Amino acid sequence: MTQAPFQSCSVYRYQQPLSKPLPLKTVTLTERQGLILEMIDQNGLFHYGEAAPLPDFSRETVAEAQQQLKEAAEHYCAGKLPDHSLLYPSVAFAIESIQFSLSQGRWRQQKAPESPLLMGADALTLKRLEDWSGKWPDEFKLKVGRHRTGQDAAVVKQVLDRIPVTVKLRLDANQRWSFDEAVDFARQVPVSRISYIEEPTPCCEEFPRLFRETGVGYGLDETLQRPAFDRSLLKINGFRAENGLRAVVLKPTLVGGVSKCLSLADWARKKTIRVVFSSSFESALGVSLIEQLSLHCDPLESPGLDTLSAFQNPGFCRLPEYGQPLSLDLLSAMEKVWRYRSAR
Structure with missing residues (x-):
């Protein structure tokens, strides 16, 4: 086992209404559900990922993603990289977003060109x-x-x-x-x-x-x-x-x-x-x-x-400045479904 790079990790579940019904292949969505992964490294910096399976397109449900995300995050928090080939796509995005965040050291401040x-x-x-x-x-x-x-x-x-x-x-x-x-x-x-x-x-x-x-x-x-x-x-x-x-x-x-x-x-x-x-x-x-x-x-x-x-509230859960936490008001608007603290 390698030294655990994280102090703790948490998973929050959100539910957000859409501004109007969204027709997909076989279902019509009126709200969006997803999971926010928060991991705190040994330097006290916060890193975030999101797992939000999309009905009709994802093979996993939010409940399935939630269970696997908890297991994978605990594995990662304990200093062992999960086998990404076995992860659901949305869970892989959440976990690997944490790794991407660690590798960057900062967020780029420029905005990407738009394609509305x-x-x-x-x-x-x-x-x-x-x-x-x-x-x-x-x-x-x-x-x-x-x-x-x-x-x-x-x-x-x-x-x-x-x-x-x-x-x-x-x-x-x-x-x-x-x-x-x-x-x-x-x-x-x-x-x-x-x-x-x-x-x-x-x-x-x-x-x-x-x-x-x-x-x-x-x-x-x-x-x-x-x-x-x-x-x-x-x-x-x-x-x-x-x-x-x-x-x-x-x-x-x-x-x-x-x-x-x-x-x-x-x-x-x-x-x-x-x-x-x-x-x-x-x-x-x-x-x-x-x-x-x-x-x-x-x-x-x-x-x-x-x-x-x-979304009715497009700005819900904005990515904070690099290494900074989400606000307490925002966290209280979501359901904390899991927390893990690494043994040190």
């Missing part, structure tokens, strides 16, 4: 674009695949009509189209204004063919979250920049932690493929940790972090 999320072309979204003030982002992210392809194409055109021609869209279909539907959609929109489409169909082997037939590039997201996913599949299946792969979208809560994301990021950068970190409706603390990862990999890339706009 648009959920459609309803009246509020269109008014938001029409009333836009200040500098435009390089890209917006727009959800598609929830309607017929003709309706989705019309939504894209409505948005494009309201933003400068220099601003592009990166689209996210969440594997909702068939191959023929993806082709039909791509032929109805100005491909030159589309940076890429994330996961256009459930079959990733179809993506290069979609690019050949329509010229629209694609991004990998859910494909990277498969438990059996291996980076060698990218080579076997022809996922290369020249075959239309424009970006790997890394969601630490779903992909499986910091180290796996950084490994994929290193592979992608060597292939001149964009590395886009993205949130999964975590609290402000988790989103800030993902922003720090994005800045660590590429300070100029715009991560997808606009999911906080879905």
